[in-house]
Amino acid sequence: MSEMPLIAIVLEAGFYIFLRVTGVAHTSTLVQFANFLNLLTVAGVLYLLKRSFDAKREAxxxxxxxxxxxxxxIQLPGFTSPRFWKQLLDPRHSPQNCFVHENIPYWTSNEQLMVMEADGLKSVLDMALDVYRPTSAEGGDDRPVFVHIHGGGWTGGSKSLTGPLLTELISRQWIVVSVDYRLHSKAGYPSQLIDCKRALRWVKDEIRIFGGNPRNVIVGGDSAGGHLAALLALTPNQPEYQPGFEHVDTSVQGCVPQSASFDLVDLKNYSYHGARERFIKEVTRREGAADSPENIEFLMEHSPLFRIKESSIPFLVTHGDLDNLTRVQVARDFAQEFQKKSTAPLSYLEIPGGHHCFHVYPSLRSWSTVTAVAEWLEHNFGRYNGNIASGKKVPVHELVEWGWSS
Incomplete structure (x- = not known):
């Protein structure tokens, strides 16, 4: 409701007009009471609409x-803009004017056998990605690449949940890669992080075929995906998270975590009750109490808040101020710590009225946020190295069948 206030108002008004025209509105005290409740609902929805404009103002x-x-x-679209109404009233936000290359495996044959033995075929099939290539893109174009990691509490979600940001970037002629990772590995986390690094390895090797530049890769994600994206950016080339491909370059050029979990330790108790214990028991599947010294050390190692150090990767952090799963205080702490420790720039965009992962819905609030994020990405990374304008193409090889190569 908070992301679609205008639609709710239209539906309420239509229902009220129907009652008036049919005469039902005067038939009983119960119906009249229902009308009164509808008016209260409309008042509440109008307040939500006002909060949406607060978000637009921040953007x-x-x-x-x-x-x-x-x-x-860039002027954000308003009431006089056709784009405003199209974005607000059309609930669809599937990518348009692009080719979708689905379910490309990013594992090698050795990794396939290892995962098959440990977790079975389903986990192997989870280790795949989709590439969204604008229809105008050709191999060797050297376009910027956005790698998206989906959320879902590290144990759910899907790469098929693209959302408005990916749609916007594809419309701006970016190459977009959406990544799946193992959700039910018997070994537990950090299998998810290792899989994301495997996917990044594939991007570095193969993305030129689709028109992307492997030296201009930005990673992002929401919720658990934002956590994984941030860790991916903050742990480049660390061999303990790259088993079997320790010498592969897994650095990226930028990071856009949204509604992200930056602090798994949560010593300030920002998160909902039991979050730390759930992560240890259900996600990592480690033994012992969640607050044991060994597990606290593990949680710190895998919390972006404690991995900033001397990062040189630019970040854009977006977070809703009403997030009830990953509290906004955690994002504020991360931004403050990053600005103290890192030499790289960090931009922080806090969205009034934004709940957890509000940006996945097509609304005034989400599209204002998406436009701001896309402009930040364009400003910092939206360069094509002149290959498209000049007609020059970087030589590319044929796509390697990763899953069956030795």
Missing amino acids: DLFLQRLAKESKNH
């Missing part, structure tokens, strides 16, 4: 700050 301020650097201010 506008963010773009104004960005415009000082880019000299290219």
Whole structure:
């Protein structure tokens, strides 16, 4: 409801008009009481709409700050814009004008056998990705690449849940890669992180075939996917998370975590009750109490908040101020710690009225946020190295059948 206030108001108004036209509105005290409740609902929805415009104002301020650097201010769509109404009233946000290359495996034959023996065929099939290639893109174009990692509490979700941000980037001629990872590995976490690094290895080797630049890769995700994206950016080339491919470059150029879990330790008790215990028992499947010294050390090792160090990777952190799963205080702490420890720039966009993963729904709030994020990405990474304009193409090889190669 909070992400679709105008649609709710239209439905309420239509229902009320129907009651008036048919005369039902005057038939009973119960119906009249229901009408009164509807009016209260409309008042509440109008407040939600006002909060949506608060979010739009924050995005506008963010773009104004960005415009000082880019000299290219973007005005967010408003009531007079056809795009505003299209985005608000059309619930579909599936990518348009692109080719979708689905279920490409990113494991080698040795990894396939290992996972088959440990977890079975289903887990092997989870280790795949989709590539969204704009219809105008050709191999060797050297377009920027956005790698998206889905959320779902590390044990759920799917790469098919693309959302407005991926749709927006594809419309801006980016190459988008959406990654699946093992959700039910018997070994537990960090299998998910290792799989994401395997997917990044594939991107570095193969993305030129689809028109992407392997030296201009930005990673992002929401919720648990935001946690994995942040760790991916903060742990480049660390051999303990790259078993069998220790010498592969797994660095990225930027990171966009949304509604992310930055602090698994949660010593300040920001998260809901039992979050730390759930992660240890259900996600990592480790022995012992969640607050034992060994498990606290493990949680710190896998919390982006404690892995910042001297990161040189630019971050854009977006978070809703009403997030009830990953509290906004955690995002604020991460942003503050990053700015103290890192030499890289961090941009922080806090969205009024935003709940957990609000950005996956097509609404005024989400599209304002998406536009701001896309402009930040374009400003920092939206370069094609002149290959498209000049007609020059970087030589590319044929796509390797990763799953069956030795």
